[in-house]
Amino acid sequence: MKVKIDGKEVEVEPGTTLLSAAEKVGIEIPRLCVIPGLYEGSSCRVCLVKTPAGRLFPACNYRVYRDEEFVSNSLDLWEMRRVNFELILKFHRIECWQCYRKGQCSLATLSKELMVEGIPVCSECPLSPSECLLQKGILCLGMITQSGCRAECLFSGGECWGCRGPISRRDLIERAFEHYIELGYDVKAVISKAEIFWNSLSELKIVKEAADRVVDRE
């Protein structure tokens, strides 16, 4: 039977998932929870596609049994995927500086694809947590800086100076400051370094407030 995705027609066996059908014609649909053959529970709803009439289906477990047409690339679909992903990210305790899944994290990859902010530069850092520059006495701003630069400075052997701006999640900034204090860094020194690139940003106020809350708690 024939399936048409974004105007591209493909012939598939009955019972094939939309995700496999799309892959056959070279269309990449974003996904998070699906592991083919192991888990196709469509929990994340990041792989949403729609019919021309506007009905939504998760591409990972919708199986095709008749000739049908789908749209996988439209503005409203990307917006819905983005909202679904943001909700998932909200429940994730982001502590990339302690995570060993550097460069292979689906959350980090998808956040870039869906343009969802909130993942720090540590997710792209080439150094493992045991080699972290912070432990060598180098004040790196990776923990509180928005990712997306492929950690260019860290790959070149330097530290993060925060040129991409701060991350927006207050809980994450607070956890990062707790970690700075734990490692013996002065919060004022961190803020002073952050001011180099963030002095004109309104978000700097959020960072300063988060730092104050952590200092008060300590």
Place this chain on the structure above:
Amino acid sequence: MSSMRLVIEEVPAVAGKVNVHVDRDRGKVRIEFGVVQEPRFFERFLKGRPAVQVPYVMSRICGVCSVVHLTCSIEAVEKALGLVPKPEIHMLRSIAKGLEIVQNNFIHVLMALPDFTGHGNVITFSKAYPGLFNRMMETNKMILEAYNRIGGRFVHTPSLGVAVHGKPVSRYELQTASRLLRQVARELEDLTLNLEDMWKPLAEGFTDPAPEYCCLNPVENWYPFFSEELRFSDGNVVKAENYGEVLNERNVSYSNSHYVLYRNSPFHVGSRARLQAYVNMLSQSVLELEKTLRLDFLNPFDNVKSQYIEVAYLADILSHSLDELAASIRGRIEPFYTERSFNNSGEGVALAAAPRGVLIHHYKITNGRLEYANIITPTVMNARHMEVAGEALVKWAYDNGIECDERVKHLVSALVRAYDPCLPCSVH
């Protein structure tokens, strides 16, 4: 001599905004070289900042020659704080800076070449000689690749810092960079054969009206990338910390940048000044290159030829240095970090060879924070010399029957481009 008033607004093919006013009245010529770009106050806004952050911000003075500002600033901070990096780290810094001079000079030659071939700008030049242009761009790529092996990213290199060299450099990487530079040197020899005929002299017979030059004093007969002394062509050698005694900084009403004079007279810094001073160090092949290109040391336009020859010379000596360094290490040079208790006080002046001349960074640090900064860039040193040379050029043009305004404008603009294609550092 009739009177004439010309204004060249925003000289083309130059980074930054500069206006040149030419006044010629009854045999007298006056040129005003006015940088109209907004000042950025680096020396002021860094006051009170932790000294260790200073080099990283100072490198932002110029995106084109960021490495020299970064390394010179690092040296000055280290001197002030009394830190001494390991010799191989210092060597790597010197090589990184040498590679920057190679890359910058090479691109400057490419940007200025259309003035000599009569093509006006690089776009027209690239259409007229696509093969040659592509080969030059490929050569530039090789130089950048060699830099990448040593320092990592070229613009605002993150691996260089105060008492830090963050990038591990293996012997294989050193050897690869050396191989690339040897390839660049060979490519330059080939390119010279093509350039020999098309590189016509501009204003032949015009000579430098103020032949006073300055460069770094060589250390142990080795091409100096960093030095403790300035050397002037009148034989005067000045220690870094005494630079203020001979160099006078002045403000002028028509320019946002300073002027720096040597004992109240203009002087030139740059490749032309360096090559004249270090001519004894040049190898036979480089001297032959100089003869082939018919370099005239006294013609300010031949600063571009000097840069080309300097590229060939530096590619050669840097590849040897890289080979020597590769032979002296085991495995790789590990990232180097010092214990960062930078709360000392002190004063440091660093001199560095920048692509366009001599760069001075002078800091006073109190309890680990910057208290005073003074930066003198090559562009401000050359500014007055450029005016004096421009005035002589306009007189020379009139004496040689060149009276067309457009032709005079072209000559003056070409002179600015031959001196310096990048001016924002003058309003740091």
